[in-house]
Amino acid sequence: MFLGIDCGTQGTKVLLWDVENQQVLATSFHAHPLLNERPGQKEQHPTDWLNAMRAGVRDVMEKTAVGRDKILGIGVSAQQHGLVILDQNDRVIRPAKLWCDTESTAGLKRFLHDYQSMYGHRLSADIGIPVPVAFTLGKLLWVKQHESAHFARIDKVMLPHDYLNYFLTGNFRTEPGDASGTGYFDTRLKTWHTPVLALIDPTLHSKLPEVIASHQAQGFLRVEAAAYLGLSADIVVSSGGGDNMMSAIGTGNIAPGRVTMSLGTSGTLSTCQPEQIDCSGFEDINTFCSSTGAWLPLISTMNVTNSINTYRQLMDIDIKDFDNTLMASQPGAEGLFSFPWLNGARLPNLPGARGEISGMTMANFTKPHLLRSVVEGVTFNLCKGIEIFNARGLMFDSVTIIGGGANSRAWCGMIADITGLTVTRPAVPDAAALGAAIQAHWCFRNSASHAETVPLPPLLPEWLTSEQGETIAPDPAISERYRQIYQNYHAEVDKRKARYLDESPSE
Ligand SMILES: Nc1ncnc2c1ncn2[C@@H]1O[C@H](COP(=O)(O)OP(=O)(O)O)[C@@H](O)[C@H]1O
Numbered sequence: 001m002f003l004g005i006d007c008g009t010q011g012t013k014v015l016l017w018d019v020e021n022q023q024v025l026a027t028s029f030h031a032h033p034l035l036n037e038r039p040g041q042k043e044q045h046p047t048d049w050l051n052a053m054r055a056g057v058r059d060v061m062e063k064t065a066v067g068r069d070k071i072l073g074i075g076v077s078a079q080q081h082g083l084v085i086l087d088q089n090d091r092v093i094r095p096a097k098l099w100c101d102t103e104s105t106a107g108l109k110r111f112l113h114d115y116q117s118m119y120g121h122r123l124s125a126d127i128g129i130p131v132p133v134a135f136t137l138g139k140l141l142w143v144k145q146h147e148s149a150h151f152a153r154i155d156k157v158m159l160p161h162d163y164l165n166y167f168l169t170g171n172f173r174t175e176p177g178d179a180s181g182t183g184y185f186d187t188r189l190k191t192w193h194t195p196v197l198a199l200i201d202p203t204l205h206s207k208l209p210e211v212i213a214s215h216q217a218q219g220f221l222r223v224e225a226a227a228y229l230g231l232s233a234d235i236v237v238s239s240g241g242g243d244n245m246m247s248a249i250g251t252g253n254i255a256p257g258r259v260t261m262s263l264g265t266s267g268t269l270s271t272c273q274p275e276q277i278d279c280s281g282f283e284d285i286n287t288f289c290s291s292t293g294a295w296l297p298l299i300s301t302m303n304v305t306n307s308i309n310t311y312r313q314l315m316d317i318d319i320k321d322f323d324n325t326l327m328a329s330q331p332g333a334e335g336l337f338s339f340p341w342l343n344g345a346r347l348p349n350l351p352g353a354r355g356e357i358s359g360m361t362m363a364n365f366t367k368p369h370l371l372r373s374v375v376e377g378v379t380f381n382l383c384k385g386i387e388i389f390n391a392r393g394l395m396f397d398s399v400t401i402i403g404g405g406a407n408s409r410a411w412c413g414m415i416a417d418i419t420g421l422t423v424t425r426p427a428v429p430d431a432a433a434l435g436a437a438i439q440a441h442w443c444f445r446n447s448a449s450h451a452e453t454v455p456l457p458p459l460l461p462e463w464l465t466s467e468q469g470e471t472i473a474p475d476p477a478i479s480e481r482y483r484q485i486y487q488n489y490h491a492e493v494d495k496r497k498a499r500y501l502d503e504s505p506s507e
């Protein structure tokens with residue numbers, strides 16, 4: 001049996017995976033708080049992640065009464081891009097700045113310009129991926145500029161999943177999937193990109209983890225971490241990865257032709273590719289590496305359930321009433337539009353954007369219409385990503401929906417109608433935690449094999465590859481209505497873009 005851990009923005013999920021019977025035996029969730037005092041600031045204390053992981057592991061072990069000797073390995077998935085910095089004594093220097101922190105917008109813009117002046121080409125051309133404010137690079141620059149004493153103390157630079165793995169094993173290693181979201185990793189060669197590091201600080205390269213292949217074990221559970229979690233020492237800890245990389249594994253999205261849509265704090269669309277693809281002219285595509293040895297082009301929005309939760313809390317709509325309230329309004333919410341950029345926007349790439357509601361009348365300004373307008377708003381923004389993938393030649397005829405939002409059947413149905421694609425709701429919506437557990441099995445098998453690399457596909461559960469779960473087909477009449485509403489919405493988005501363009505970090 002294997003444990004899959006997913007440290008998301010809102011909390012940590014832990015899942016116990018029974019390989020033999022191909023089933024999830026138990027899951028748990030523990031929330032972590034967000035530090036959000038200054039505009040653009042989004043930070044978390046890495047110790048909160050450790051506490052949530054500990055509580056989650058103990059929870060699933062207690063719920064199932066599975067003996068600790070049955071656990072063969074652990075896989076860690078975590079929110080991408082966050083910056084964790086440790087000093088020489090392995091103390092966390094300051095809270096982690098997260099993927100959704102936008103304080104570094106101006107500094108990143110300046111740096112991208114300086115890079116081009118210095119080396120004569122754009123950073124994205126050198127590393128094979130454009131660098132938005134979500135990436136780790138901007139956060140590192142921000143610490144250097146605003147907290148020079150903290151920057152001077154840095155001994156190790158990590159991503160959230162690297163930090164959890166370091167705690168578990170004591171090994172300072174990472175893998176290409178998560179590393180490809182830093183902005184200082186060459187996504188074609190799968191190595192750290194020295195010129196960008198040298199421009200920040202000549203010693204920085206020596207403070208980064210060793211890069212291992214995704215099928216390799218990151219290490220073995222050290223004695224102290226085993227006692228902390230209530231597990232046996234020396235079990236395998238897999239290479240792990242970013243949550244989207246792990247979700248790709250957990251939805252069987254490990255070959256071209258499939259697309260996974262995540263409805264978490266962020267919204268993402270990702271699809272596997274056997275080679276790195278050239279996305280020049282398609283700057284919204286984050287051409288990440290996957291955590292399976294391949295690549296994972298991804299498009300992300302900044303606001304999904306964070307904005308919906310804000311609307312819900314304001315209107316006092318409980319999550320159990322979500323579907324009913326949503327369905328009490330019709331497509332288009334009677335002309336009400338929400339631009340849900342409460343934390344700035346990533347698609348379009350406008351970190352300084354502000355949220356807006358338009359089209360209010362005495363008739364439509366009601367709770368159901370307002371809820372529908374924000375759910376439609378986040379969905380219209382995310383579905384723009386499908387258009388962008390298609391324009392780049394990446395086509396799909398169905399979409400697998402995961403993350404917290406996948407629990408809403410009404411919302412998944414809306415997505416089928418908006419995209420015109422068949423939607424699959426997998427049996428396990430916590431796909432990142434499931435993917436982490438499956439990857440742990442893969443790395444376990446490889447750590448035990450001295451022959452050729454054990455391939456990943458045969459280790460996926462049969463029900464994942466056969467797309468078991470609920471499928472929802474689009475309703476042609478509603479899809480037709482949505483086609484016009486979607487166009488009207490994006491015409492309004494286009495009108496708003498000009499306001500924020502100056503602040504956007506482009507090369
Ligand atoms: N039944 C549901 N209907 C609609 N939204 C839901 C439902 N269940 C959970 N969610 C949303 O999912 C969110 C959590 O999503 P999740 O993917 O776990 O986020 P993250 O990975 O960013 O931490 C919740 O805050 C909630 O808004």
Ligand SMILES: O=C(CO)[C@@H](O)[C@H](O)COP(=O)(O)O
Pocket residue numbers: 008009010078079080081099134181242243244262264265266267268286300403
């Ligand atoms: O920044 C990205 C992808 O590039 C986000 O998808 C983060 O990885 C956070 O994920 P969630 O917490 O929203 O699942």
